[in-house]
Amino acid sequence: MDTAKFIPQMEPWFGTEEKEAMIKYKEGGWLTEFNRTLEFEKRICDFTGSKHCIVVNNGTISLTLMALAAGIGYGDEVIVPNYTMIATPNSVKILGANPVFVDVEPETLCMDFDKMKSAVTEKTKAVILVNANGRYPKYKIDKLVDYCTVNGLILFEDSAQSLGSFYPNKVHQGTVGLAGSFSFSAPKIISTGQGGAIVTNDDDFNFKLRRLKDFGRSGGGNDTHDSIGYNFKFTEMQAVIGNEQMKKLEWRIERKKQMYMRYKMGLKGLDKVRMFDQDLDSTTPWFIDVLVEDRQGLHDFLKTNGIGTRFMYPPINSQEAYKLQGDYPISNYVGMNGLWLPSSSQLSDSEIDRICNLIRSFYVGH
Numbered sequence: 001m002d003t004a005k006f007i008p009q010m011e012p013w014f015g016t017e018e019k020e021a022m023i024k025y026k027e028g029g030w031l032t033e034f035n036r037t038l039e040f041e042k043r044i045c046d047f048t049g050s051k052h053c054i055v056v057n058n059g060t061i062s063l064t065l066m067a068l069a070a071g072i073g074y075g076d077e078v079i080v081p082n083y084t085m086i087a088t089p090n091s092v093k094i095l096g097a098n099p100v101f102v103d104v105e106p107e108t109l110c111m112d113f114d115k116m117k118s119a120v121t122e123k124t125k126a127v128i129l130v131n132a133n134g135r136y137p138k139y140k141i142d143k144l145v146d147y148c149t150v151n152g153l154i155l156f157e158d159s160a161q162s163l164g165s166f167y168p169n170k171v172h173q174g175t176v177g178l179a180g181s182f183s184f185s186a187p188k189i190i191s192t193g194q195g196g197a198i199v200t201n202d203d204d205f206n207f208k209l210r211r212l213k214d215f216g217r218s219g220g221g222n223d224t225h226d227s228i229g230y231n232f233k234f235t236e237m238q239a240v241i242g243n244e245q246m247k248k249l250e251w252r253i254e255r256k257k258q259m260y261m262r263y264k265m266g267l268k269g270l271d272k273v274r275m276f277d278q279d280l281d282s283t284t285p286w287f288i289d290v291l292v293e294d295r296q297g298l299h300d301f302l303k304t305n306g307i308g309t310r311f312m313y314p315p316i317n318s319q320e321a322y323k324l325q326g327d328y329p330i331s332n333y334v335g336m337n338g339l340w341l342p343s344s345s346q347l348s349d350s351e352i353d354r355i356c357n358l359i360r361s362f363y364v365g366h
């Protein structure tokens with residue numbers, strides 16, 4: 001078949017490379033999801049080892065879509081960690097469900113298993129594990145999977161910060177529950193500007209997700225709707241960026257690990273700054289997160305030296321939007337002392353050394 005004839009107007013000034021690309025992708029004028037989107041989804045499947053990948057417009061919608069497809073709705077309880085980005089609880093709140101907050105492990109900032117168990121009631125429908133900064137919980141992940149299976153709870157993973165991070169058994173984060181979610185917003189290890197993805201190994205769930213994100217169409221591109229659906233679609237433009245970003249992923253994973261080691265070396269022996277232990281064999285720190293004394297002072301001092309830092313997420317229960325009572329010592333502590341240090345993979349070693357030296361100089365005489 002002469003595929004070239006399907007390309008409507010091949011501009012005369014295109015070179016061979018452009019022509020070949022157009023033939024390969026056979027875009028036929030599509031800007032919404034098409035071949036490049038499929039390629040991006042396949043790249044994520046190949047990288048994570050997941051059977052299906054469904055890309056959507058951001059990593060909050062991906063969580064909502066998962067919950068919607070699983071039938072979570074009004075009055076259902078969904079257990080989430082009290083330390084996370086607010087998108088995690090909001091993603092189910094929008095469906096009328098009630099997020100129930102539990103505290104996190106001090107070593108990993110992932111959801112505490114015993115506290116999660118204590119929070120289960122007859123209304124609990126799902127549990128969302130957040131892989132904080134690509135870390136996995138201290139307990140074996142199978143323990144959580146088995147608990148959810150035995151108790152009829154849906155397990156989701158919010159792995160927004162975890163592309164490139166695995167559990168110790170080399171299974172990629174986001175792939176052990178019914179579905180997992182990734183984000184491709186600007187500061188993530190790969191970015192499509194905005195963007196998100198759901199991975200799942202469940203064929204039926206994949207089918208439901210694809211229907212829901214495309215207006216509930218009964219088939220690609222038609223106007224027959226046999227179910228309610230929405231528009232949570234990606235675009236070919238984002239996919240073009242995503243495919244190029246995926247080519248850089250291995251390099252970025254390596255660089256993030258080197259940066260973590262560089263910071264660790266530079267901050268060694270400084271008892272006022274505590275880095276989290278990170279299993280670099282399996283996981284990739286997305287950001288350099290630390291617990292520090294006099295966080296405001298350090299932040300201001302670094303700022304006057306031209307270095308930006310950011311306070312880590314406050315405990316969600318204390319946010320005006322939720323305002324829930326509860327005993328959350330670990331997430332409270334992180335909310336008061338947690339700081340993200342500069343973490344772009346573009347930072348050079350000497351820039352990291354300068355940051356570490358400035359941090360040291362701040363604490364001299366403190």
Ligand SMILES: Cc1ncc(COP(=O)(O)O)c(C=O)c1O
Binds near residue numbers: 060158161184185194
């Ligand atoms: C844990 C977590 N969940 C969800 C999100 C939301 O992703 P997005 O910004 O793509 O909506 C983020 C974003 O940083 C996140 O860190």
